[in-house]
Amino acid sequence: MANNDQLEKANFRTLVEADGNDRVQERLKVIDVFLDTEEHVTIEQMCRLLTEKGYDYDAGFVRQCMNRMVDLGFAQKKHFEGQPIRYEHKHLGRHHDHFICTKCEKIIEFADEDIERLQIKIASEQGFHMLQHRMEIYGLCSECLERRKALIPLAMAKTSERIIIREMAGGPSPQARLASMGLRLGDKIEIINNTGQGRIILGHDCTRLAIGRGIAQKIMVSVADEDKDKVCQEET
Numbered sequence: 001m002a003n004n005d006q007l008e009k010a011n012f013r014t015l016v017e018a019d020g021n022d023r024v025q026e027r028l029k030v031i032d033v034f035l036d037t038e039e040h041v042t043i044e045q046m047c048r049l050l051t052e053k054g055y056d057y058d059a060g061f062v063r064q065c066m067n068r069m070v071d072l073g074f075a076q077k078k079h080f081e082g083q084p085i086r087y088e089h090k091h092l093g094r095h096h097d098h099f100i101c102t103k104c105e106k107i108i109e110f111a112d113e114d115i116e117r118l119q120i121k122i123a124s125e126q127g128f129h130m131l132q133h134r135m136e137i138y139g140l141c142s143e144c145l146e147r148r149k150a151l152i153p154l155a156m157a158k159t160s161e162r163i164i165i166r167e168m169a170g171g172p173s174p175q176a177r178l179a180s181m182g183l184r185l186g187d188k189i190e191i192i193n194n195t196g197q198g199r200i201i202l203g204h205d206c207t208r209l210a211i212g213r214g215i216a217q218k219i220m221v222s223v224a225d226e227d228k229d230k231v232c233q234e235e236t
């Protein structure tokens, strides 16, 4: 890999010199630091990495270098939903896709031949000639999922998440309060909408319920096992 990096750097130097740019040495430091990381880095993270190496370049210069690397095919720009723009290596002839954790923003790469083949097959069945694609799968990484197995207040559950009501904190007869909302301990619920503000919309027994945020802080839930715990059972 290090050898490959040396080649990429020499390649970059030639192209940058051909550009007739100033600050060539500084541009080479930026690509050095970029090639050294295997992360999907933001401009801010790039600046931090450069500072750690003793190079104090302003964000504008770093952004300009990164964008030039994208133009020259050394880097690719990624804009994952809800995150700042990131840059990653572009290795010629190699492709991968991404899992994106919506909780800790971790990005995990994967490559799967079956998925790639299937995409080409589906496209060709539609008479579509595929040039490129990107597959981004959003969800929770294994660490974030593990943390979520513990009890959390209903108010913290995410949209689309399936949860089980475990306990009701506070008040003299918590179960009666739950019952007044049409809920019981052990009920399986789908979060239809939780924007982080105002009421939370739940799917329960094939109907929708709106629960106030205050009360949702007191209802403790755990994350359900996706497939085993269906919220809305079909009649059998």
Ligand SMILES: [Zn+2]
Pocket: 095, 096, 097, 116, 133, 134, 135
């Ligand atoms: Zn792919």
Ligand SMILES: [Zn+2]
Pocket: 101, 102, 103, 104, 105, 106, 140, 141, 142, 143, 144
């Ligand atoms: Zn995570």
Ligand SMILES: [Zn+2]
Pocket: 040, 088, 096, 097, 098, 109
């Ligand atoms: Zn990647």
